[in-house]
Amino acid sequence: MKIEIEKLDHFARGITKIGEKICFVENALPNEIVEIDNIKEKKKYFEASTKHIIKESKDRIKTLCKYYNICGGCNIEHLNYEVENIYKKEKLVELITHHTDLNKDIIKDTIYDKEYYYRNKIVLHVKDGKLGLFERKTNKLIEIDECLLVNNKINEVISFLKNINNLKDIEQVTIKVGNKTNEVMLIIKGDLKEYLSLLEIVDVLIINNKVLSNKSSILSYIGDKKYYISENSFFQVNEKITEKLYNKIKDEIESYNVNNVLDLYCGTGTIGIYICEKVNKVLGIEIVEDGIKDAIRNKELNNIENIDFKVGKVEELINDIEDDYSSVIVDPPRSGLDNKVIKYLNTKIKDLIIYVSCDPNTLVRDLKLLEENYKVLELTPYNMFPRTYHVECISVLERKSVEK
Numbered sequence: 001m002k003i004e005i006e007k008l009d010h011f012a013r014g015i016t017k018i019g020e021k022i023c024f025v026e027n028a029l030p031n032e033i034v035e036i037d038n039i040k041e042k043k044k045y046f047e048a049s050t051k052h053i054i055k056e057s058k059d060r061i062k063t064l065c066k067y068y069n070i071c072g073g074c075n076i077e078h079l080n081y082e083v084e085n086i087y088k089k090e091k092l093v094e095l096i097t098h099h100t101d102l103n104k105d106i107i108k109d110t111i112y113d114k115e116y117y118y119r120n121k122i123v124l125h126v127k128d129g130k131l132g133l134f135e136r137k138t139n140k141l142i143e144i145d146e147c148l149l150v151n152n153k154i155n156e157v158i159s160f161l162k163n164i165n166n167l168k169d170i171e172q173v174t175i176k177v178g179n180k181t182n183e184v185m186l187i188i189k190g191d192l193k194e195y196l197s198l199l200e201i202v203d204v205l206i207i208n209n210k211v212l213s214n215k216s217s218i219l220s221y222i223g224d225k226k227y228y229i230s231e232n233s234f235f236q237v238n239e240k241i242t243e244k245l246y247n248k249i250k251d252e253i254e255s256y257n258v259n260n261v262l263d264l265y266c267g268t269g270t271i272g273i274y275i276c277e278k279v280n281k282v283l284g285i286e287i288v289e290d291g292i293k294d295a296i297r298n299k300e301l302n303n304i305e306n307i308d309f310k311v312g313k314v315e316e317l318i319n320d321i322e323d324d325y326s327s328v329i330v331d332p333p334r335s336g337l338d339n340k341v342i343k344y345l346n347t348k349i350k351d352l353i354i355y356v357s358c359d360p361n362t363l364v365r366d367l368k369l370l371e372e373n374y375k376v377l378e379l380t381p382y383n384m385f386p387r388t389y390h391v392e393c394i395s396v397l398e399r400k401s402v403e404k
């Protein structure tokens with residue numbers, strides 16, 4: 001069947017209509033005429049894949065990754081990078097025009113950097129001794145030699161691992177690399193009898209939660225701040241974009257003359273530590289205990305006095321916080337903010353909210369719940385995850401003044 005694609009959906013699939021139903025087409029771009037196959041009819045829509053492109057979009061480019069279209073890691077390597085950045089902005093425009101009364105002019109152009117070799121972390125699966133990533137939507141392993149999204153140091157470790165022959169009892173391998181330091185952490189799940197050779201190429205080796213190296217964390221940089229990262233703590237994957245994002249937060253904090261600020265969902269304390277020289281004091285809250293242990297070490301590492309941390313769920317700790325925090329930075333997981341947190345922001349935060357989000361859907365849902373009390377000044381996409389449909393965003397909200 002021949003169809004013409006109208007636009008891209010939020011997962012970077014082409015959209016068209018077959019009869020009255022929408023059809024989502026993998027690997028098809030707007031204005032392309034494609035022949036589709038594997039058509040699956042669902043209750044409310046169709047899904048299909050592109051068999052053959054009859055009329056090609058001017059925005060289609062030759063893909064570089066040899067596993068593209070098989071591996072589930074990337075989704076839009078076939079789209080020109082400049083257009084990818086426009087697409088990510090348009091996603092936000094569509095979401096706020098559909099779901100809120102906000103003016104689309106608050107949405108700024110996408111902030112971006114290099115499109116390849118940007119990730120400082122990869123999680124690989126191992127089956128029958130072969131190392132790779134899962135095929136799109138399945139648990140079928142695609143063996144890989146390299147990944148174009150990760151930095152060169154990670155690809156070197158992948159090559160080394162492929163040359164040792166005893167991976168057959170391993171299930172999963174995680175490789176993390178420190179920004180600027182290039183220190184490597186290798187986390188293995190499964191059995192590996194002979195691991196001594198690995199200690200020559202990595203700084204931290206952890207097998208089934210047991211640390212086998214002299215140290216248990218690697219050092220990483222964002223701007224001029226240093227951070228320890230350990231096995232279970234969260235750390236942003238894209239060094240360049242994280243630095244741009246944190247500089248933006250610092251600039252906002254400075255221009256609003258923020259005094260005391262909460263850093264909610266603080267991970268290893270990264271944002272609070274980055275901005276604390278601009279404020280009186282910071283309190284960070286994070287659920288992962290190892291994250292807070294790293295945060296406390298990171299505070300000492302950067303010789304900082306005016307930041308404290310609490311471990312626990314934000315929604316449970318929030319109401320026990322003293323009342324002298326008038327501004328907040330929130331950086332929640334994909335699920336967004338819990339209703340108790342929304343209520344706290346609406347009643348207690350008197351000045352500024354900086355909302356960092358890795359899921360525009362939940363961000364827009366939450367902005368709607370804050371709109372009555374806050375003016376949403378800005379919404380900016382940051383291309384933290386090039387060549388995929390994912391986008392990081394930052395939104396700046398200012399408390400509406402009370403009518404006299």
Ligand SMILES: C[S@@+](CC[C@H](N)C(=O)[O-])C[C@H]1O[C@@H](n2cnc3c(N)ncnc32)[C@H](O)[C@@H]1O
Nearest residue numbers: 234265266267270286287288313314331332333
């Ligand atoms: C997107 S990360 C942000 C981390 C940090 N702000 C950064 O930039 O590196 C979200 C963090 O929220 C934490 N988290 C998830 N649910 C939480 C909850 N209910 N309360 C506190 N922290 C939570 C996760 O462990 C993770 O570290």
